[in-house]
Amino acid sequence: MNIYQITFWILSLFTLAFAIGVIMSRNPINSVLFLILTFFCISGHYVLMNAQFLAIVNIIVYAGAIMVLFLFVIMLMNLNSDTEPQKNFLVQFAGVVSGGALLLIMVAAIKSSLTGLEGKNIDLINSTDIGLIKNLGTVLFTTYVFPFEIASVLFLSAMVGAVVLGKKDSALKTAE
Amino acid sequence: MNAIVLSGIWGVVMMFAGLFLKSSKQIQWTALLGIIALLVVSILDYQAHSVQAQTYFGMMTIDVYTSWFSILITACCAMYLLIFHKDIAAVGKNEAEYFALIFFVMCGVYLLASYSNLLILFLGIEILSIPQYILAGSDKENIKSNEASLKYFLMGAFSTGLLLMGMTLIYGATGSFDITSEKFVGQFEQLSSMSSLSFVGILLLLISFGFKVSAAPLHLWTPDVYDGSPTAFTPFMATIVKVSVFVAFIRLFHFSFGNVSDAWQIAIASMIVLTLIIGNVTAVYQQSLKRMMAYSSIAQAGFMLFSIFAVNSTLAYKGILLYSVVYSLASIGVFAVIIKMKDYTYDGFNGLAKKQPVLAFTATVCLLSLVGIPLTGGFFAKYFVLSAVVEQGKYIWIVVFAVLMAAISAYYYFRVIRSMYFKTGEAAMHTEPTTWDKTLLILNAMIILLLGVLPSLVFG
């Protein structure tokens, strides 16, 4: 166990604990806060993999912007635990069974795909600086320039959509 | 490639048109000009790529097949815009933005037709989906439209999550996103050498695609969304978007996962059976024609799934091409009649044949094509996809089952025809069709009939 592995395990433990906290919390505000903590732990994983840029962007974008808006909306909605609709038992049971089955399959798949890797040392992570912003930029503007540019269409359409949905139609009518 | 660029740019042009053009007519003409330009550009693309295929950093492979499909789908979209442009403009105040979103969707359609990298697949599916969430909710005063938008968005976001998870697992197994790369092809060469991560990955991709094409048991969003969305946008979602997802589906599952079809064929088979039963049987009980068309769209997706089921058969490719075109045109034709009506129930159609013989006739042709009656394009479409499975020699029972279901579908399609021709009543119109509308509808019906005689026209 070197210091990487120790950090990795601690981070993973926290990530899982916080992620479970997200879904177990009764209060939606607490869920959001747990989610923010989960993002921090994931950023920690990125740092471990030498992707500092990704780590900090993850914090800026998710924890800093998106979750603030989430919190914003939830604070305005004033959700209480008693307004939450109660699912009937059958639906809950079906959910648990299907979710559990998926979990089982995933765990089994990951476990069996690891069998060939025993004894092999994966130290790719420590020896590369692929996550540094310079390399990231180079890759983004050469190999991945096409998806990078196409993503702008995606964001543009999302922005147009947000404006279309957010604009007040009736207010416009009276203004004219 | 030029079509991708132009569709993105024309979306922006439409937004500026909304800013600078004052009259709604001018905006509509700009949109029509755009789709015609798109059609011309995709034809030019086809000629350019008929000599040799082109790849872009391993992200896209544009060859003669993909550009041919682009032409066909653009033509369908042109037909849709020609017929529905007035109705789209009537949905709300932001007509220019609706057209812009449609052009953005077209950009996604071209991406899905020719991607060779999972990254582009993801981007394409998202560019396809996000404008649809907006279009579904564009009738803001209508609570059903709001519901449709929210439902579609939440479910769609979830299925995108599954798609990404599937891609991640496949990346974990192969180490590559490029479906033409050696690593990727090597992984899916044969079943025995496949990593167990890939199995789960394929399964998740299958679920996600199944959701997007509204295959049962992942169809639950479809009726509410198609029914709740403004009628002007429902045909767009049900036809052009759906068939392009099918093309993306077939591209991945035949080209990449074709050799390991044993891993997923049984899942597709069960999807087909469920989709056909749920789509057809539920459609029988519908009272609203718009909702019936939503279930019919599920049922038709069941037939289109056959083309994915029949791995690596040329008949299947021909089938999906023909099915895409014929199904799109026929649905557009039916919706074009529905949107003219005041009352969407079957009773609302009573006596339409007396009042509007042209509408009734074109609707009849389209409905017959959806059933798959010979002499309409629908017959050959169904024939090709089913015979592709027969040709493989396995799972013949599923073909028999499908034919049975097609017979059930005849019941609810013919019920519309019966209302129009054999029942008396005052079919109340929402808007009177103009001569221009009638000409287009007749043209639409003629193309369907022509494809019923000469299906090879769509094979390029």
Next chain:
Amino acid sequence: MILTAITLGFILEKVILVSIILGGSLGIAMYSTWAERKVAAVMQDRRGPNRAGPFGLFQPLADGLKLFMKEEIIPTLSNKFLFILGPSLAMLMACMTSAVIPWGPNIVHADGSVFTLQVADINIGILFIFGVVSLGVYGIMLGSWASNNKYSLLSGLRAAAQAVSYELAMGLSLIALVMMSGSLSMREIVEQQHGFWNNGYFTWNFFKQPLAFVIFIVCSFAELNRAPFDLSECESELVGGYHTEFSSMKLGFYLFAEYINMFITSIILSSLFFGGYNYPGMDWVALHVSPLFVSIIGVLVLLGKAVAFILFFMFIRWTLPRFRYDQLMDLGWKSLIPLALFNMLVTGAIILAFQK
């Protein structure tokens, strides 16, 4: 690697540095409150605090003592955990930004070992600052929501919307700067502004990116929730804003965090645009006096620049009236963001033209 290079000496060095920086910023923040009142007094032709000590210099101490002594009140229907977490977070985030700031040139010992006047020279320093600044709003939001008070909640929402909107323009304005310097590391950006005058050019970024500076400083006003953008605590509309329900040192934390933020923002402004610890004639000092003096004067120069900015912030507060909320949003979204994008475009074009 980061983790393996940790030794006891290293830790000790950083601990000392961090304590000095924290203590220093707390001290400066303390006297900022005094300065603010003095500035206000001067501008309004009053005397300001003048009872505690000479020129009222012990006033901040007296204020601090008062805040500690006050009764601590936690509203019955509030969420207690978040109520306490709010001010703590505000304070924590205010103190964290100082980690990546280079306080002075490296001090080279006689034996060759280097003592850096920076807690951590990470290669994404600017992004780190953005990350921390974007988290700063949580302190206000959580505290305001946990208070279970409508005024507080409204204020928290205002603060969040304002912070998120102005972060965009702030980031975009800095992109132009980063495009020119080609680095995200704070130290490198400061090093590039070495001296004051080089081969007929000013080296400081302010002279290269004046527009970016203007956008950045306007956005900093908004991020700091300071007048003329102090809508989240405007007493005429929202009683006390997000800290209406807070008392004792929790209130003190909020007020203090604001002043620390102001100090750190001033430091960042002077580092990014006004050369940081660089000053005219620093090469002469290095040559004729001693390299140690370069560093000492550098730190003092940086602090001097920061004090100038703090005074500027105060002058603005006591001169300009408060914006209306829609004006604030219009300014952010419709003026600053397009301006920042335009600045980016021009910068890109110039870089492209000069490369050929």
